[in-house]
Amino acid sequence: MATVTSVNPYSGKELESYKTHTKTEISEILEKASDRFLSWRETSFAERKKLLLAAATELKKNTKEYAETITQEIGKPISQSVAEVEKCAWVCEYYAENAEKHLQDEVIKTDAKKSYVSFEPMGVVLAVMPWNYPFWQVFRFAAPALMAGNIAVLKHASNVFGSALNIEKVFKRAGYPGHCFTTLLAGSDAIEEIIENPIIKAVTLTGSVSAGAAVAATAGKNIKKTVLELGGSNSLVVLKDCDMEATLDICVQARFQNTGQSCIAGKRLLIDASIADVFVEKLLVKVRELKSGDPMDEKTYIGTLAREDLAKDLEEQVNVSLKEGAQLRIGGKRQRAYFEPTILTEVSPKMKVFKEETFGPALAVTTFKSIDEAIELSNNSKFGLGVSVFTKNVEAAEKIAYRFEEGAVFINELVKSDPRLPFGGVKDSGYGRELSQHGIREFVNRKTIYINE
The missing domain is CATH 3.40.309.10 (Aldehyde Dehydrogenase; Chain A, domain 2)
Structure with missing residues (x-):
């Protein structure tokens, strides 16, 4: 266990100290997330919609509280922090209203009596996220992931642990069952072992090219799906x-x-x-x-x-x-x-x-x-x-x-x-897409169902 202290980059003053999770605590969190998945995947789109709309309401209700933490942690102008939190409410509302349509069975005519593709949740998905948009980067992953029936685990940048815990607070205040969304307070040195844990089924990362390459290499060795949103020029x-x-x-x-x-x-x-x-x-x-x-x-x-x-x-x-x-x-x-x-x-x-x-x-x-x-x-x-x-x-x-x-x-x-358009890049900017119908379908199992009499 280590201690991470966040510092206000404008004033230079220390904000808060956080004790990182031990390996045992991380394992326990992942076990609870895995257990939650078994019941969460059984919930209806209507149930998930109600909760995600509640998260949007919470973001709007306490925008100032969340925005002030963002500004204190990374020096972002407060008006832009407020806009970031408000945009997170938008992506929650978008997926609450559209996820069921995006994931409806896709009927395909074949020689079978009935054949179609269903889109089923994969399980526990790890998000490795950066500090520059500490709320938006997370919500554009979490909203579709949760609506698809997945469980979200966040490993955030160490200088925005306050925002990471605030995001967890949003989902708790919205009424989500425990461990649908969980924050891991851990350094980058813990990521490889977390990805290798069999409970983690897929990984999404927004960050540098080097960080993306390292995550993709570990996930690839363990045959796990990744989406990478990396740098840009x-x-x-x-x-x-x-x-x-x-x-x-x-x-x-x-x-x-x-x-x-x-x-x-x-x-x-x-x-x-x-x-x-x-x-x-x-x-x-x-x-x-x-x-x-x-x-x-x-x-x-x-x-x-x-x-x-x-x-x-x-x-x-x-x-x-x-x-x-x-x-x-x-x-x-x-x-x-x-x-x-x-x-x-x-x-x-x-x-x-x-x-x-x-x-x-x-x-x-x-x-x-x-x-x-x-x-x-x-x-x-x-x-x-x-x-x-x-x-x-x-x-x-x-x-x-x-x-x-x-x-x-x-x-x-x-x-x-x-939220209505796919987002992502090519070359060293990564692969895969976030947002829209394309984003929510990144972390699902596209299952073929074939029925004959």
Whole structure:
């Protein structure tokens, strides 16, 4: 047993200390989760719907309580923490209303009297989740998993144990039977043994490429299903015929919300060379207007990064890129866990801020002279989570969407997750899908039923 202490990245003050679960305690939790599955899978969709709607009500009722913990633990501006909790209520309501339809038997005509595919729960599913959206990442897994009849076990990032326990509290307050959703207070060194436990039937992870590879390797050795949502280095492709003012506002939000700490943030700004100078000057004005400060202030848009080491990593990426020839137009300075909103121009594909994922408020700007060059630059990444294309010629953009090596193409909008649409990536951004009908069917047994007289 170890002790983990959470620290407010803005004030530097200690928040809470947590004792991690021992191996024996983890085994006991998994046993209870397994026992609960036997009764939970027998419940009707109507029963599960009632409970998940109660969870949505609880999230709405105590939004401020949960949001304040998020902000204290990771420095996210409070207005954005509130929005995150509210979005979790939405995904609960979505699956409460749609899960039964998504999982209804699929009748297939064959030479049998009757043949169909049923979608049955797998059992206890482990979620390994990150800190940057400590509620949303979990609920977009838990809502469909529970509605499908599975049991959820969460291993959250160690700096958001308070939020992890709050999520467990949401389900308890909603009236869920014990051990339908359980939090494991454990470090990353415990994950391998947890996955190897035969009670765990599948694993979903949102996190880094290295973490995803390690989890997938362990799950693969044990023949267990995985879904991986990993990093991203999304490009914002700005064509010369864009609506410039609307595009500017979307690009600022795409890069700087959550202080840039998002896998789907627009990290590489690719602009047609003919409008680049004007666009960047207008962009600088808007970025200067972003309010930095106390994350608990509702007017704050840029908080701190979640930890000081993360800010140092970003600082190193920016400084190396400057030495490589990038031009600093704004920002670039760090103070403890705070990093100024930063824009670099004249960025080439060989530079760190282009090649690597930048997890913080730094935007790399590169120009292009043709749409073919823009697509080549956008695809010049080991990641493939999503891309945004800005143009008034929507029809033309839609026709080239297939050429982008991404899990999603958003035209005149930032890449975002929506309960109604599948979410996930290709290449080093992972595999499998979350959300929508596609997400809820990731952790079910697609069983063929064949009947003859």
